[in-house]
Each structure stands twice: as C-alpha cells, then as structure tokens.
Amino acid sequence: MNKKKHYDLPIIIKNDFLLYGKIHLILLFAIILSANSIVIVVYKTRMLIAEQEQLRIEQKKKNDEWRNLIIEKNTLSPPLIN
Template sequence: MNKKYYYDLPKIIKNDFLSFWKIHLILLFAIILSANSIIIIVYKTRLLISEEEKLQIEKKKKDEEWRNLIIEKNTLTILSK
C-alpha cells in the first residue's frame, strides 16, 4: 500500500539540463553580462570620484590664490594712496 518512490536526482538534473540547455545558456550569458556591467560601472564610478577629489583640491588652491590676490590688491591700493 505505502510505496516509496525513488528518484534518481542526478539523472533528473541531467535530463532537465539537456532538455532546457538554451534557457540555461541564455541565463548564463545574462549573468556574465550583468557581472561585467557591474564591474565596469564600479570602475568608472571610482575614476569619477577620484577626479572629483582632484578638482576639489584644485578649487581650494585657486580660492586661496584668489584670496591672496585680493589681499595684495587691497594692500597696493592702500599703499598707493
């Protein structure tokens, strides 16, 4: 009455893979493509962050130079009077 069924799991997996190999191949390609896209996006983002930091340092230097020039101008204006 109570019959236990035995399933040959490796055979089921093999048959499933052989039956639906196109879907598996498409999914594998999609995984590889998305992984590569993530790597490229992270790399470009890090480059942009690095460039932004360099530009901020350059801006600070220019601001300091500008302040010094204004001080120098004011000093020369006062001295020339």
C-alpha cells in the first residue's frame, strides 16, 4: 500500500515565517506604520491650513469693520474750530 504523507500547510507557512521571514515581517510592519503616520500628518496639516484660512478671513472681516468704524467716527465727530 502507498501511504501519502499529509502536510499541515498553515503550520508550515507559520513556521517558515517565524524562522526565515522575521526581517520581512518587521519591514512590513515598518512600512504600514510609516504609511499610517504619513496619512495622519497630511490630515493634520490640511486641518491646520483650513483653520489658518478661516482665521485670515476672520481677520480681514475685523479689519474691514475697524476701518468702517474709524470712518464713521470721523464722519460723526464735530469739526474742530480754532
């Protein structure tokens, strides 16, 4: 009779990774970690740029309002007579 050997493939793959693929797993983990870091930094940068733009718009509105108040004050103040 011919007996066929049965191999447990998932265990063989796991053992190969642990024995020979540690460097590959470490590099894969480093790549995933750096990719996630890039995504987070880009997101935070975009949020800061949007906030900066909102602050610039608000500053422009405040400056316009201040100029209008100065003009209104000069218009409503009585003229100086010497």
